[in-house]
Amino acid sequence: MWRLIKPGRRTLRLWQLVVLVLLFTAWHVLTVPGLLPHFLFSDDNQAAFFFGEPLKIFDRVRHWFFVDADIYRHLGVTLLETVLAFAIGTALGLGTGLWLALSPFAAALLDPYIKAMNAMPRVILAPIFAVWFGLGVASKVALGVTLVFFVVFFNVYQGVKEVSPVILASARMLGASRRQLLRHVYLPSATSWVFSSLHTSVGLAFVGAVVGEYLGSSQGVGYLILQAEGSFDINTVMAGILVLTVFALVLDALVGRVERSLMKWQPQAGESERL
């Protein structure tokens, strides 16, 4: 029996699950009123009030997805905002990165402004975007774009700057025009850098969407959390956070999958030459 569950590579998933169950069990035991004598709070119910109760949280999630089935609309909105912010931010970052990396004067000219905009805490722009674009999807997308843009931009810029000079010279000797160099050398080279930033930027797009919703909106998961917080419904807040976390994990896995299929020319860490 022990051989089957002995910690190792094969049983890693199992043990990860065990950690999760332990976490929730501890949470449950420490928060359910009356189960343990209270030692930190002055009242049995306070732990549950501040930290929520896992069983009630799961029940909330169950209602959202299966009983009332009213979360799909909100999830859909958050997903739409995330995907739009991610796509627009990445496209802008890629374009600007390529442009500035290939025209040194423009890069030198704009350098202090880009640094300033990157240093600025951009979440603070959310209220301004709300004024400009209203409380709908657009303002959240705008916030997400400002977050995603810089991550992608800096990576592409770096990527283009670090294109191997030998590969570049070789492509030129093979007859590549400036356009072809851009399409066949700079872009693929920069793409590998974009992908290394993709996990970060999809996370930031998500942050932009949720924070935007949280600061003012009429739908989205961030809005649900805001509503629940207004009525001190900690279980619903926790349920929202749980849903968001799972959602973020799924997005990250999707990015990983796209990355693997597009970057098959790159050696995987630890992969030996298949010969």
Place this chain on the structure above:
Amino acid sequence: MSDPALALDGVSATFGTYTAVRDVSLSVEAGEFVSVVGPTGCGKSTLLNMAAGLLAPGAGGVRVFGEALAGLNRRAGYMFQAESLMPWRTALGNVMAGLSFRGASDAEARALAADWLRRVGLAAFGDRYPHQLSGGMRKRVSLAQVLVLDPDIILMDEPFSALDVQTRQLMENEVLELWNAKRKAVLFITHDLDEAIAMSDRVVILSAGPASRVVGEFRIDLERPRDVAEIRATPRFVELHKAIWDVLRDQVLAGYRQQLARAG
């Protein structure tokens, strides 16, 4: 006599305050295989980059089949010392690159590239990415990538220096065979005198840097076709080797002393 395929006329190259080569004249006839040997850091690669048009000479000029070179040398193919394959393209894609850049149709490029991969012995490896190939295989892909374009001038910068001895001799023989069939002008850079003699019609010796110049030139009258491993044992090879080494040794020692002085 017709114009040489490639002629460097008194070229100099200066990087900042460092003069890499000074007043070097060198020519390669059409169909001739010329090697340039010299101690490390003597500006051999600089010469090649000027011949390729990647670097404009500070003084002097480059002529290609009699015409002054401005910009890139379109009639030359360049095989680099370092890895020059595009890692995001398969072996076949890399060989096709030059043809596609020059406007060949995809089908045409694919057929020609596949043929050249077969000629360098990699027919079965067309769908591999560079990181999935061994060092010797990558060099073969580079070779096919250059030769598929059928350039009139082939520039090679220590193309086999990173390979082990056995692979290297195989590659040298393969290159000689391919060259024998087409007889293009080749300018071959190496620091290996054996390699230079075994492969070339003519060996040019550069002095130790800075401000390298040509200090000797030897015609190699060994018979072709040659086998690079066997030819090293012939008396004429040994004779030539001794004569050239007598000139080269002083330069190698001078280069070594300079490096020591710089380090100290």
